[in-house]
Amino acid sequence: MLLIEIPVAFLLGLTSVIRGWGRGDEQTVAPAMDRVPVLWLGGFTLAVLVIAVIFMYSAHPFAGAVQLLVAAIALVFTIAAWHGQYERAHPPQPPTRAGMPHTLSNHVTDR
Known part of the structure; x- marks a missing residue:
């Protein structure tokens, strides 16, 4: 059985790598999670x-x-594979300046 499973596992890994080559890095939004490698x-x-x-x-x-x-x-x-696809689909948010939210404060009402 191992003689059958080893080539199948190798082909699964190879097809997963080849699927990732066609993706461009110039996307501005996070791509959807690719579940095909995880399912295979x-x-x-x-x-x-x-x-x-x-x-x-x-x-x-x-x-x-x-x-x-x-x-x-x-x-x-x-x-x-699941973790890699999840991280690709959900990139971390960029930190805000000094840890503050992106709202402007009103100095008159902050006092």
């Missing part, structure tokens, strides 16, 4: 987890444990 990696993680459970039930605990390890690694990559 999540599906791969779920498939590996199902295979692990099948191995565990079919009295192959070592193969099931290896599959659980692969599923845990895939889950880390899925969470990292």
Whole structure:
């Protein structure tokens, strides 16, 4: 199973990287969150987890444990992909001057 999962994981990573190349950095607004890499990696993680459970039930605990390890690694990559897409879609707000809001104060009413 690992001989099948390794090339599939490599192709998923490669297609995720290639999808990001076509985006321009000249956008002034934050782009929408791209959920495709997260969904693909999540599906791969779920498939590996199902295979692990099948191995565990079919009295192959070592193969099931290896599959659980692969599923845990895939889950880390899925969470990292989600976090990267979330940060890209929700950039941090620029700080205001001296921590003050952008409203003008009225000196007459501030006294």
